[in-house]
Structure formats: structure tokens, C-alpha cells
Amino acid sequence: MNTQTKEQNRQIEELMKEFISQTVAFYNHIDQEPLSRPADQKTLKNLAKHPIPAQARPLREVYREMLQDVYSDALLCQHPRFFSCIPSTASLLSWMGDVMTNAYNPHASCQINGPSAALVEEKLIHWMCSLAGFPEKSGGLFVSGGSIANLTALTAARDAKLAGRQRENAVVYVSDQTHSSVAKGLHIIGFEPEQIRIVPSDFLFRMDMDALKAALRKDVSEGRRPFAVVASAGTTNTGSVDPMTEISALCRKYDMWMHVDGAFGASLLLSQKYRQDLAGIHLADSLSWDAHKWLLQTYGCSVVLVRERSNLVKSFAAHPEYLKDSQASEDSIEFWDLGPELTRPARSLKLWLTLQATGTEQIGGIIDRGCAMAQLAEKIIGRNPRWEIICPAQHGVVNFRYRSDGRLRERELDEINHRIAKEITESGFAQIYTTQLKGKTVLRMCTINPETTERDIRETVERLMEMANAGTEKAAS
Ligand SMILES: Cc1ncc(COP(=O)(O)O)c(C=O)c1O
Known part of the structure; x- marks a missing residue:
């Protein structure tokens, strides 16, 4: 390593030590901090004018500038009095996991690149599938968030239930409380707004079963193909849980896929007191679950789980010639076969660290x-x-x-x-x-x-x- 790089690394070490101490002190008193310190116009104007330099600048100067001008005015979603959206519950353990993972920067696309990291991801997926009550042949993948988890699951649903031209005639049922990422995902995978039925919700903002049954009867009588229902386990607006057992019975009757958006609420599976509120979740064909919502993780940590792993493989498997040598064996299933990403960070490691150090x-x-x-x-x-x-x-x-x-x-x-x-x-x-x-x-x-x-x-x-x-x-x- 050349001396210039070594000198830069020495400075990084010094600044990172300072940064870690300052950050821990900040989080120890976060409740006394305002939720956000809006950036003044002067700072924003300066930043907007800031050039990308042709020559290197002193690292200490860049570090100070970023602390003051970029990070200090960010809204603190992990502040104890942040009550809007879904607040961040991120613990410093997750941050520590982020720092460690990013330092080694594993390319978590396949088993060969990091067998231990791959095993950790598989173990966590298996554990989460068991908590949901999914069978042995289930599986899943870490993804960046609930939106991508929903998109991934809905792609699997489409491919499992609809062949070719059937897609044009297909309809999917959501409630008036379903998260907007579901409609977005359906749009991305080729469905028109007219193919989405918005079922009204009841007095507790749960999908109304009579209205769902009526919508199904109407669509079938008019020759359309109902193919999926998206149930919510914890809606964003009200924390409501849709009647999953009844929805599953309808899915069986009409040969539909049941996706459960548990991005927010699936973590209730860890609560002895509230897990019963998720009755019927084990009947889902797929489930989205954000660890960055209620499992203490920093952003970018979510899972998509499916009752049958082969459904993800069917939708996403890829075998280009340049990946052949990265495969563990001729017929191994790699992470790139289970979702849309190839290069991906090892998102599971920070959750592993948090769970080991905290306990369920x-x-x-x-x-x-x-x-x-x-x-x-x-x-x-x-x-x-x-x-x-x-x-x-x-x-x-x-x-x-x-x-x-x-x-x-x-x-x-x-x-x-x-x-x-x-x-x-x-x-x-x-x-x-x-x-x-x-x-x-x-x-x-x-x-x-x-x-x-x-x-x-x-x-x-x-x-x-x-x-x-x-x-x-x-x-x-
Ligand atoms: C129920 C539900 N589903 C999906 C999402 C989207 O998740 P993400 O923001 O991680 O993409 C959210 C976000 O708040 C949500 O509450």
C-alpha cells in the first residue's frame, strides 16, 4: 500500500474514533435534542454551489463540512417523540452492524462470496418463516424495504397464478387501507389501475369481508380472473390487521394468491401478548416484513418470505455465463435467483448482531x-x-x-x-x-x-x- 493511502487511512482512523464517540454521546441524550434543525438557506445555497473538485481536499475539512452541513439537519426519525409515519426503532447495535458490514463490503449475491454471511441470511429467513408458521419448503430473501418486498412477492404471485394472456383479464383485491407501495408494485409489473379492486374497510379499518365477497362474485360473473388478495398485517394508518383466515379461505375457493403486507406488523410475531392478533398469517403465500420498522434496524433491512421458495426461483432465476463460476454447484440456488438484485449488501448481518446481543x-x-x-x-x-x-x-x-x-x-x-x-x-x-x-x-x-x-x-x-x-x-x- 502506498504511503499516501496509509496516511489517509491513519486520518480515517482518527476521525472515525472521534465520530463514534460523538455519535454515542449524541444518542445518549437524543431526547434532549430537537427533532430536526432545519438547514438555513445559506447552508443549502453553499451546498448547491459546491463543486466536485478536480483535486483532493483535506479529509478533516470534508468531514467537518459534512457533519455540519449535511447530517446535522436531518430529521431524527429515531427521536423518542417522532410519532409520524412509522418511526425508526433503530438501535445502535444495528448501526454497529452496518459499520462492520460496510467495512468488509461483502457481495452478498451468492454463497461462494461469503459462505458464513450466506448461512446467517438463510438461518434468519428460516427463523422468520417458522415464526410465521410457514412450512419447510418456504424461503425468502433480504431486500431493501417493504416496497421492494411487496413488489417481489407480487411478481411471484403473478407468475404462479397467471399464464401469458391471462394477465390482461386478471384482478387483484386490496383494501382502502393497503399501503401505496402495493399499487406501485402492481403498476411496475404490468397491471393497469382498472385491475385493482379497492375493497372498503370496516369500523376498525380492516378489509370488509362482505364487500370482498361481493367484488369477487361480480368479477367472476363478468368473466374476469381474480388472482390475488393483499391482506395487511398492521396498516400504516391505524395498525389494523385484516381477517387473514377468512381471506385465505376465499383465496383457496377462487385459486388466488394471498399476499400479506406485514411490513409494519409482522414483528408482532415476537410478542407473546399480540402474536395471536396475526391469526391466519401462516396461511399466506407470501409475506413482507420490515426489520427496519419494528426490529430495531437502520434503514434498508426487510424480508420477503414465500410459502414455497420455488415460486421465487420461477420468477427470478438467472443463469448468465459470467455467473457460472460463482455458483456453489451446477444446480445450487443463489440469492440472485430469488429476487431482482444481483449485487446486494449483506443486510442480514446487522439483524443477526442485534438479535444475538438483545435476545428475542x-x-x-x-x-x-x-x-x-x-x-x-x-x-x-x-x-x-x-x-x-x-x-x-x-x-x-x-x-x-x-x-x-x-x-x-x-x-x-x-x-x-x-x-x-x-x-x-x-x-x-x-x-x-x-x-x-x-x-x-x-x-x-x-x-x-x-x-x-x-x-x-x-x-x-x-x-x-x-x-x-x-x-x-x-x-x-
Ligand atoms: C404497511 C406498509 N407496507 C409497506 C411499506 C413500505 O415500506 P418501505 O418504506 O420500507 O418501502 C410501509 C411503509 O411505511 C408500510 O407501512
Whole structure:
């Protein structure tokens, strides 16, 4: 190695040591940090003008610049009072796994490139399949997120159920609460919007079975080919779980594929208390499960599981001449045969490290606690007659709405609730977004961060109430 590289490596070592100490100190006090420090316009303008240099710049200078101008204004999705979207539960263990994996940069496309890393991935897939109750012939793959997991599973569904021209006449059933990545995935794999039936949901935002049955009967009577139902195990809006056992019976009756989008909720399988809420998940043909949602992982860590691994092989197997020498044996199945990617990072290793160092019982406890926090928010809000619970706490999510004294019109209430979300988010104390449920603008809290305390919940709800009252008084005066 030349002396210049060695000198650069020495500087990297020095800066990385400093970075690690600073980062750990930051995370030890994250609750005292604002959720985000928006970048000032000057910084953004400078960054926009920044050239890609022809000559090397001092590493220390680049490092400082990136810390100050790029990383410091990022929204902290792992902040204990980040309650919007699906908060990140990422633990420093996952970050440590990221750093270690990226340092060695394994090319996790096949077994020969890293037999131990391949074994870790296979063991984790096997473990997750067993938790879901899938049979021995099941399998799966680590992918970058729930969207790609859904896309991969739906591709397998299409290829398993539809031959050639049948695709044109096929229909797939989702609910009005299904995540948008499903429609996106269906579009990518060639389905038109008219081929997607949006089934309404019931009072707890679960797919309505009577409506699904009616839609199926109609499509069959009109000569169409129902080929898949996408059930949700933990919807993004309300944490609802669709009736999977009943959906599976319909799938059998009409020869359809049942995909379960468990990107958010499949982690409930680790909870002794809530795993029963996923009854029927074992009947799925495929399942998406994000480890970067509720299994403490940094982003880019999800799995797609299938009841029969051969279905992934059927859709994705590739045998170009330049990969022949990378195959473990003539008929071995490699990771590139199971999904769309060839070069891929070893995403399973950080999850392995986290599970080994944490244990599944503790993670189950974290999940139970996340659910309890949403229940606490519901309890406090439900006691105040000026507020209404729109959907009770389900799996760490609660939806509610300021209703004032009941005399304001729905449109005015929509605006007030929007304003409350904006105010609390802009205050930097907590982040809450609105969503739409049954035509109303509602406030939504997802409380799954393991570091969120009861005090965080109480203080956030108190501030919401103060903001609602202050706004109403201002409007009245
Ligand atoms: C239920 C559900 N499915 C799929 C996704 C998409 O996952 P990702 O953002 O990892 O692509 C999400 C994201 O929030 C989700 O909540």
C-alpha cells in the first residue's frame, strides 16, 4: 500500500474514533435534542454551489463540512417523540452492524462470496418463516424495504397464478387501507389501475369481508380472473390487521394468491401478548416484513418470505455465463435467483448482531411497550370531551381528532387539526402528522420507539391540547 493511502487511512482512523464517540454521546441524550434543525438557506445555497473538485481536499475539512452541513439537519426519525409515519426503532447495535458490514463490503449475491454471511441470511429467513408458521419448503430473501418486498412477492404471485394472456383479464383485491407501495408494485409489473379492486374497510379499518365477497362474485360473473388478495398485517394508518383466515379461505375457493403486507406488523410475531392478533398469517403465500420498522434496524433491512421458495426461483432465476463460476454447484440456488438484485449488501448481518446481543424476549417486550404507549395516549385523549378517538390504539398506532365543543363544521375541524399537527411539528418538541380516515382529517400517533417514555406521551398530548385551546380562543376573539 502506498504511503499516501496509509496516511489517509491513519486520518480515517482518527476521525472515525472521534465520530463514534460523538455519535454515542449524541444518542445518549437524543431526547434532549430537537427533532430536526432545519438547514438555513445559506447552508443549502453553499451546498448547491459546491463543486466536485478536480483535486483532493483535506479529509478533516470534508468531514467537518459534512457533519455540519449535511447530517446535522436531518430529521431524527429515531427521536423518542417522532410519532409520524412509522418511526425508526433503530438501535445502535444495528448501526454497529452496518459499520462492520460496510467495512468488509461483502457481495452478498451468492454463497461462494461469503459462505458464513450466506448461512446467517438463510438461518434468519428460516427463523422468520417458522415464526410465521410457514412450512419447510418456504424461503425468502433480504431486500431493501417493504416496497421492494411487496413488489417481489407480487411478481411471484403473478407468475404462479397467471399464464401469458391471462394477465390482461386478471384482478387483484386490496383494501382502502393497503399501503401505496402495493399499487406501485402492481403498476411496475404490468397491471393497469382498472385491475385493482379497492375493497372498503370496516369500523376498525380492516378489509370488509362482505364487500370482498361481493367484488369477487361480480368479477367472476363478468368473466374476469381474480388472482390475488393483499391482506395487511398492521396498516400504516391505524395498525389494523385484516381477517387473514377468512381471506385465505376465499383465496383457496377462487385459486388466488394471498399476499400479506406485514411490513409494519409482522414483528408482532415476537410478542407473546399480540402474536395471536396475526391469526391466519401462516396461511399466506407470501409475506413482507420490515426489520427496519419494528426490529430495531437502520434503514434498508426487510424480508420477503414465500410459502414455497420455488415460486421465487420461477420468477427470478438467472443463469448468465459470467455467473457460472460463482455458483456453489451446477444446480445450487443463489440469492440472485430469488429476487431482482444481483449485487446486494449483506443486510442480514446487522439483524443477526442485534438479535444475538438483545435476545428475542427483550424485543417482544419492546413491542408490547410500543402498544402500551398508544393505549396510554388513547386513555388520556379519550377522557377529554373536546377530543374524539377516531380509531382506538391498535398495535402501537392511535388516531384522534380535536372536535371542540361539537359546534364547528367538519371543514373547520379539518383545518384546526391540520394546524395543530403543523404547530407541534414546527415546535421541534414532537412530530405528528395528520392522515385522512373516513373523509376526516385526523391526528395520528405511532408510538413504537423503545425510548419513548410515558412522560413523552403525556407531555406531547398536553401540548396538543394547549395548542388546540389556544387556537380556538384566538379564533373566538
Ligand atoms: C404497511 C406498509 N407496507 C409497506 C411499506 C413500505 O415500506 P418501505 O418504506 O420500507 O418501502 C410501509 C411503509 O411505511 C408500510 O407501512
